[in-house]
Amino acid sequence: MSRATKEAERRARIDAATREFGLEGRTLYMPHMPYGGSYLLAAALRSLGIEAWPVPDSDDRTLDLGGRVTSGDECYPQKIVVGDFLRMLQDRDPGDLAFLLPTANGPCRFGQYNHLVRRTLDEHGYDQVPLMTITSSDGYRSIGEYGNDLVRTGWRAVVAQDILMKMLLKTRPYETEKGRTDIVYQESLDDVAAALEARDVTHDERLTNMKAALRRSRDRFRAVPAAYDRSRPLIGVVGEIFCRNNTFSNMDLVRVIEEHGGECWLSDVGEWIWYTDDEQRRRLIEEGRRYSRASLVRRVKAGIQRRDEEALYEPFHDEFIGYEEPHDIREVLTFAWPYLPYTGALGEMVLSAGKAIYLYHKGADGIVDISPFTCMNGIVTEAVYPVVQRDHDNIPVRTFYFDGTQSDLERDVGIFLELARTYRQRKRHPRVFPAYFPAA
Numbered sequence: 014m015s016r017a018t019k020e021a022e023r024r025a026r027i028d029a030a031t032r033e034f035g036l037e038g039r040t041l042y043m044p045h046m047p048y049g050g051s052y053l054l055a056a057a058l059r060s061l062g063i064e065a066w067p068v069p070d071s072d073d074r075t076l077d078l079g080g081r082v083t084s085g086d087e088c089y090p091q092k093i094v095v096g097d098f099l100r101m102l103q104d105r106d107p108g109d110l111a112f113l114l115p116t117a118n119g120p121c122r123f124g125q126y127n128h129l130v131r132r133t134l135d136e137h138g139y140d141q142v143p144l145m146t147i148t149s150s151d152g153y154r155s156i157g158e159y160g161n162d163l164v165r166t167g168w169r170a171v172v173a174q175d176i177l178m179k180m181l182l183k184t185r186p187y188e189t190e191k192g193r194t195d196i197v198y199q200e201s202l203d204d205v206a207a208a209l210e211a212r213d214v215t216h217d218e219r220l221t222n223m224k225a226a227l228r229r230s231r232d233r234f235r236a237v238p239a240a241y242d243r244s245r246p247l248i249g250v251v252g253e254i255f256c257r258n259n260t261f262s263n264m265d266l267v268r269v270i271e272e273h274g275g276e277c278w279l280s281d282v283g284e285w286i287w288y289t290d291d292e293q294r295r296r297l298i299e300e301g302r303r304y305s306r307a308s309l310v311r312r313v314k315a316g317i318q319r320r321d322e323e324a325l326y327e328p329f330h331d332e333f334i335g336y337e338e339p340h341d342i343r344e345v346l347t348f349a350w351p352y353l354p355y356t357g358a359l360g361e362m363v364l365s366a367g368k369a370i371y372l373y374h375k376g377a378d379g380i381v382d383i384s385p386f387t388c389m390n391g392i393v394t395e396a397v398y399p400v401v402q403r404d405h406d407n408i409p410v411r412t413f414y415f416d417g418t419q420s421d422l423e424r425d426v427g428i429f430l431e432l433a434r435t436y437r438q439r440k441r442h443p444r445v446f447p448a449y450f451p452a453a
């Protein structure tokens with residue numbers, strides 16, 4: 014079959030899916046998880062012909078509207094997501110809008126929120142407004158014919174977002190021209206988004222274009238005027254995936270830490286994708302399907318994802334010396350094992366505990382766990398952190414809870430940074446610095 018015929022068939026399938034989801038003539042909006050990740054995922058969706066963008070920045074009306082339709086039993090991310098959707102429905106023509114809500118199975122309420130958002134929209138007369146969900150737990154069946162293309166391009170969007178976020182966070186604390194790194198970050202998102210959203214290109218061509226855009230981004234970040242300094246404490250940031258990545262919900266905690274003299278290493282989004290892949294691997298083995306077709310499909314998919322990831326990270330090898338992510342998610346799970354065995358505990362609590370220990374070994378001076386108030390992940394990790402600390406030289410660890418009413422954030426961050434500076438004097442795992450840091 015010729016490339017043109019294959020492409021025509023693919024387009025016909027995608028157009029049918031667009032009709033099936035009721036997206037014709039509408040723009041699809043999604044929450045910030047983080048902003049840059051949603052920006053690039055939206056570009057991946059545009060490559061399929063779906064007009065997609067992140068929701069506009071949240072504000073006080075988000076909390077007001079979200080608060081009116083939630084009872085208090087729901088967690089904070091739900092309030093923000095539904096508040097943003099309702100705000101847009103009030104401000105714009107509902108006939109132009111559709112929403113996307115990533116969801117997940119696991120030991121928390123998140124898996125139920127697509128039903129709750131749907132019910133809320135229906136009760137407010139927006140029953141014609143489509144709500145798409147996307148989850149790995151059903152093999153992406155919920156996105157039908159978009160599946161294969163979106164999974165591949167969406168994964169690349171996730172990896173590119175993780176790379177650009179790393180560049181942002183390792184550059185911004187040292188900039189000497191205030192605001193320059195944020196500008197470069199947005200320019201880089203635009204550059205990578207242009208490569209992602211191109212239509213009628215092969216997967217190989219898209220990868221080549223993305224690598225070129227990422228190289229340009231790397232050079233842009235390198236050109237930011239900066240005074241690198243080894244004395245800044247490195248703070249590892251773990252926690253609940255929405256609140257950790259959504260700067261409105263966590264009151265931009267990373268920036269607050271930077272303003273108090275720290276540098277942050279934020280847990281990447283890709284770790285969640287690798288975690289769900291590993292979950293699937295273990296489930297198939299437990300069900301006696303190690304050599305099944307499903308197992309083979311998973312292995313092939315994971316192999317392709319790994320190749321894409323390595324290709325996109327390749328230009329950043331020197332840049333990320335000292336900032337390397339674990340090569341295999343099982344490294345993180347193994348660190349968590351004595352405290353939260355991954356065969357019993359599930360979800361972000363395991364990743365947070367394991368990543369905190371990984372970051373301790375990378376020379377972090379403190380660990381911050383970002384959690385929505387009442388989130389069981391945060392409650393469980395907060396309970397095990399004292400033992401984790403005891404076993405790891407009493408590295409400072411602090412859980413920050415958020416529900417939109419935080420009052421003493423500046424004071425608490427200031428105190429935490431002092432603890433991190435004190436720990437820095439006695440830590441046993443020194444940090445490795447990239448070559449552009451001046452010698453100590």
Ligand code: SF4
Nearest residue numbers: 088121122123385388
């Ligand atoms: S992880 Fe916590 S905050 Fe997030 S959806 Fe689950 S229960 Fe809610």
